[in-house]
Amino acid sequence: MSVEQQFAALFEKNFQLDPGDFTEKLVPEDVMLWDSLGHMNMVGAVEETFGLEFEVDEITEMTSAGKILEMIRAKSAAD
Amino acid sequence: MTGYREEFNLSKALGRGFIRATYTFFLTDRKSFGFGVFVNDRLAGYVLGRLDYFSDDLNRYWPRIFALARALICRPTLLADARVRKQLFGSVGRVCAKAFRCNKPEPSLENAPSHAPGKTATISSTCVDHTLRVPHASHYLLEAAENLCRENGMQFLRASIHVGNTPCRFLHTLRKYAVDEVLTDEESVYYYISFDEQTQ
Numbered sequence: 001m002s003v004e005q006q007f008a009a010l011f012e013k014n015f016q017l018d019p020g021d022f023t024e025k026l027v028p029e030d031v032m033l034w035d036s037l038g039h040m041n042m043v044g045a046v047e048e049t050f051g052l053e054f055e056v057d058e059i060t061e062m063t064s065a066g067k068i069l070e071m072i073r074a075k076s077a078a079d
Numbered sequence: 080m081t082g083y084r085e086e087f088n089l090s091k092a093l094g095r096g097f098i099r100a101t102y103t104f105f106l107t108d109r110k111s112f113g114f115g116v117f118v119n120d121r122l123a124g125y126v127l128g129r130l131d132y133f134s135d136d137l138n139r140y141w142p143r144i145f146a147l148a149r150a151l152i153c154r155p156t157l158l159a160d161a162r163v164r165k166q167l168f169g170s171v172g173r174v175c176a177k178a179f180r181c182n183k184p185e186p187s188l189e190n191a192p193s194h195a196p197g198k199t200a201t202i203s204s205t206c207v208d209h210t211l212r213v214p215h216a217s218h219y220l221l222e223a224a225e226n227l228c229r230e231n232g233m234q235f236l237r238a239s240i241h242v243g244n245t246p247c248r249f250l251h252t253l254r255k256y257a258v259d260e261v262l263t264d265e266e267s268v269y270y271y272i273s274f275d276e277q278t279q
Contacts, residue, residue: 032214033214035214035218035250036249036250036253037246040245056242056245056248060245061252
């Protein structure tokens, strides 16, 4: 499973979306459970799944699904 | 993950009487405002703020000063805690320094982009009960505060967020708040939103 597929599945599970609803353009306004608490849960799940650790500044800049994916790719490449 | 665990809280250390006096200020002060989110008559979240700065007037609020004195008299060992002394004397020092400057703000603060005398509203606290899980509760609370400020002719709404309070910082970033780099220090990030830009 690619990073993108893995993240999409994680995203849909975390925010209780239907399979196939994930797109990189999703922003918190589009997703019922994506508020600040949901965001922290999402980041925690991403860190655990991909074995990464994000800084506070990085977490606050994750304002879309695409940006989260971008940071996962960047961090994974760096490690 | 960098989550947020509350650092030492002076108000909690000083006890319920002090906390009650603090909130009484916001309930009785004519410039203060507050909004709440309710779930089945239970308070699930609230925001408190003021259509002006609040720190100086809060620190000079006599019932709160009396509550502080009472707390220290009843529990003098509080002063043995370096964290208590640091925050307490820091606040007292700021009030005295400002009085010495005839109530003018520190020169460096006058250059802050979010500084507009009489036109900068401030958030004192935003709290949500995560166990009641009202999605986007803090978003709605902030939005209500912003609307009130806009209706009352405010130019800015500003909030001081602990540097480690990731969810709150995320919320303000999402709502397009800018960072006031002049005021921001090692412990607090100052976010502000400009209503002038929004009306353009």
